Amino acid sequence: MSRYARAFADLRRRGEGALVPFVTLGDPSFEQSKKILEAVICAGADMLEVGLPFSDPIADGPSIQAASARALEAGMTPPLAFELLQQVRERHPDLPIGLLVYANLTLACGLEAFYRSAQAAGVDSVLVADLPLEEAGPWLEAASQYGIDQVFLVSLTTDARRMEKIAAASSGYVYLVAVLGVTGAREELQQRTVDKLKALRAATDKPICVGFGISQPRQMHALLSAGADGVVVGSALVDRIERNLSDHHAMLAEVKDFLAQFKFL
Amino acid sequence: MTVNGGGRFGPFGGAFIPETLVFAVQELSEAFFAAQADPAFCATLDKLLREYAGRPTPLTFAENLSCKCGCRLYLKREDLLHTGAHKINNALGQALLAKRLGKRRLVAETGAGQHGVAVATAGAKLGLEAVIYMGAKDVERQRLNVFRMELLGAQVRVVHAGSQTLKDAINEALRDWTANVEGTHYLLGSVLGPHPYPEMVAWFQTVIGREARAQMLETEGRLPDAVVACVGGGSNAIGMFRPFLQDQGVQLIGVEAAGQGIETGRHAARFADPKSGRPGVLHGAFTYVLQDSDGQVLGTHSIAAGLDYPAVGPEHAYLRAQGRVRFTTADDDEALAALRLLSKREGILPALESAHAVAYALRLAQSARSDAVILVNLSGRGDKDLLQLAGKAGASS
Numbered sequence: 001m002s003r004y005a006r007a008f009a010d011l012r013r014r015g016e017g018a019l020v021p022f023v024t025l026g027d028p029s030f031e032q033s034k035k036i037l038e039a040v041i042c043a044g045a046d047m048l049e050v051g052l053p054f055s056d057p058i059a060d061g062p063s064i065q066a067a068s069a070r071a072l073e074a075g076m077t078p079p080l081a082f083e084l085l086q087q088v089r090e091r092h093p094d095l096p097i098g099l100l101v102y103a104n105l106t107l108a109c110g111l112e113a114f115y116r117s118a119q120a121a122g123v124d125s126v127l128v129a130d131l132p133l134e135e136a137g138p139w140l141e142a143a144s145q146y147g148i149d150q151v152f153l154v155s156l157t158t159d160a161r162r163m164e165k166i167a168a169a170s171s172g173y174v175y176l177v178a179v180l181g182v183t184g185a186r187e188e189l190q191q192r193t194v195d196k197l198k199a200l201r202a203a204t205d206k207p208i209c210v211g212f213g214i215s216q217p218r219q220m221h222a223l224l225s226a227g228a229d230g231v232v233v234g235s236a237l238v239d240r241i242e243r244n245l246s247d248h249h250a251m252l253a254e255v256k257d258f259l260a261q262f263k264f265l
Numbered sequence: 266m267t268v269n270g271g272g273r274f275g276p277f278g279g280a281f282i283p284e285t286l287v288f289a290v291q292e293l294s295e296a297f298f299a300a301q302a303d304p305a306f307c308a309t310l311d312k313l314l315r316e317y318a319g320r321p322t323p324l325t326f327a328e329n330l331s332c333k334c335g336c337r338l339y340l341k342r343e344d345l346l347h348t349g350a351h352k353i354n355n356a357l358g359q360a361l362l363a364k365r366l367g368k369r370r371l372v373a374e375t376g377a378g379q380h381g382v383a384v385a386t387a388g389a390k391l392g393l394e395a396v397i398y399m400g401a402k403d404v405e406r407q408r409l410n411v412f413r414m415e416l417l418g419a420q421v422r423v424v425h426a427g428s429q430t431l432k433d434a435i436n437e438a439l440r441d442w443t444a445n446v447e448g449t450h451y452l453l454g455s456v457l458g459p460h461p462y463p464e465m466v467a468w469f470q471t472v473i474g475r476e477a478r479a480q481m482l483e484t485e486g487r488l489p490d491a492v493v494a495c496v497g498g499g500s501n502a503i504g505m506f507r508p509f510l511q512d513q514g515v516q517l518i519g520v521e522a523a524g525q526g527i528e529t530g531r532h533a534a535r536f537a538d539p540k541s542g543r544p545g546v547l548h549g550a551f552t553y554v555l556q557d558s559d560g561q562v563l564g565t566h567s568i569a570a571g572l573d574y575p576a577v578g579p580e581h582a583y584l585r586a587q588g589r590v591r592f593t594t595a596d597d598d599e600a601l602a603a604l605r606l607l608s609k610r611e612g613i614l615p616a617l618e619s620a621h622a623v624a625y626a627l628r629l630a631q632s633a634r635s636d637a638v639i640l641v642n643l644s645g646r647g648d649k650d651l652l653q654l655a656g657k658a659g660a661s662s
């Protein structure tokens with residue numbers, strides 16, 4: 001049984017949804033990023049979604065773009081990111097860890113080598129932000145060779161037939177993009193997001209995590225009520241990192257306080 | 266298979282896009298292929314190109330330069346088009362398509378500003394709102410075009426992220442499109458991006474080569490020995506090359522920007538630098554991309570903002586792999602020298618981009634037979650570069 005399957009089963013038994021914080025690896029530095037990951041786990045993360053910084057993150061809004069730029073500026077590379085993840089894995093053997101990347105980083109490394117490194121670092125799933133299902137053949141092959149789940153996105157513009165195909169191909173969980181647009185904190189949840197979530201819920205038994213634009217505990221609550229198994233909180237969290245770049249202690253405290261509200265509604 | 270079927274040039278191309286854009290790209294594909302087969306659409310576009318944009322453009326025999334170099338040099342005068350470059354061919358085509366799709370808003374990127382001006386113009390003519398993203402560095406060196414776009418009623422949004430050039434403007438335009446995908450058409454200006462863009466933009470630009478081929482036959486009674494075009498994303502080059510692809514006797518040559526020299530790393534030559542120029546994915550297509558060993562996209566440099574981009578159209582990557590198109594480079598200094606020479610000897614001020622093609626054609630002429638015929642695509646005029654050139658002259662005097 002995979003870490004995802006076990007974690008989602010445990011949460012379901014407890015009547016909870018998964019809190020999935022997203023941060024960019026190496027933001028603002030290797031060491032501080034490691035402390036942030038610990039703080040995030042300590043604050044109640046049920047699983048992690050972490051991003052490999054890329055120079056041209058077209059699916060990301062200003063918060064995560066800036067986080068990528070900071071991480072690259074501080075010298076983060078894919079091999080260092082895998083090293084960081086391995087250290088997290090050693091301390092948290094059961095925590096599901098998902099890796100978010102852009103296609104070019106996997107191609108530059110070589111797909112086989114990339115998934116091999118991911119496996120060695122203890123990564124459970126890979127989501128390639130700019131890889132639609134139709135292009136994914138070689139990635140799916142490498143993922144299955146190394147026992148890694150390949151997560152695919154469903155968006156508000158995905159029609160019913162395509163949604164079924166994506167849900168069938170996605171493993172670990174299915175990721176529903178909650179907004180029309182790029183990542184970035186929003187205050188409100190749109191009705192069409194809830195409608196799409198219900199349609200996806202009806203189409204698959206796989207766990208569903210919803211992300212993009214989630215910044216409030218009440219959004220998480222509404223999504224869980226509508227059938228989501230988990231919620232990814234990214235930009236709102238990354239904003240807390242950016243706000244405290246000059247005070248690393250305050251940064252960790254604010255990150256913890258922010259996430260704790262989601263877990264203890 | 267891509268999200269919309271086909272869309273590959275050998276291994277290159279495809280549609281590497283976030284899921285939110287998939288439906289828009291599918292919708293666009295269907296609309297484009299339907300429009301292509303619709304005589305009414307083609308007639309409307311043809312009328313606009315003739316009566317509004319100024320097609321056909323002339324073929325000019327560059328007599329004075331030909332005397333100097335010994336062979337016969339011809340220029341395809343896309344610089345004479347409305348708005349000053351070949352970009353209007355594609356902008357009008359896609360804007361018409363956007364109307365057909367019921368979209369009210371256009372977003373676009375621009376580097377040199379020529380595509381932005383073309384989109385602003387098409388928007389004004391066809392009654393569509395236009396939002397143009399432009400890197401801060403390009404805004405600085407192309408101020409006149411910014412002013413011009415605003416006069417035409419477009420909104421120019423300055424991009425401060427990353428290298429602050431064309432690459433970053435495309436990132437922002439893609440983000441805008443993702444957020445407003447239901448009512449907005451992304452009017453991409455080159456043979457880049459996800460399918461169907463490389464095919465669609467090439468189709469709208471092929472009018473260049475079709476006219477030029479017929480004009481050569483009429484004027485010289487034969488096809489040229491070589492056809493030369495500059496390659497940033499590569500839309501003027503594809504438009505010129507496509508009608509000559511079956512003519513095996515015609516050498517096709519693409520000229521990339523060598524900037525301050527390949528060895529300095531400050532260039533935009535994807536094919537000429539095997540260390541950094543490798544196949545990868547940027548802005549939705551699998552093609553040659555200037556990148557570091559981790560896959561981070563590198564900053565580029567060229568004196569010509571329109572060539573200052575780290576990836577090249579996937580069809581060029583394919584034609585190069587097939588051996589059908591040969592690629593070479595010209596650097597900043599060669600382009601400047603060619604610009605000055607063409608201005609002084611022929612009374613034609615070329616865009617800095619097009620000057621790269623002229624520079625190589627002059628080099629080629631040195632080694633060519635004396636009866637050789639060389640055709641250069643003069644893709645744009647240099648008016649937009651005057652401030653930059655004046656700045657250079659000021660700095661050196």
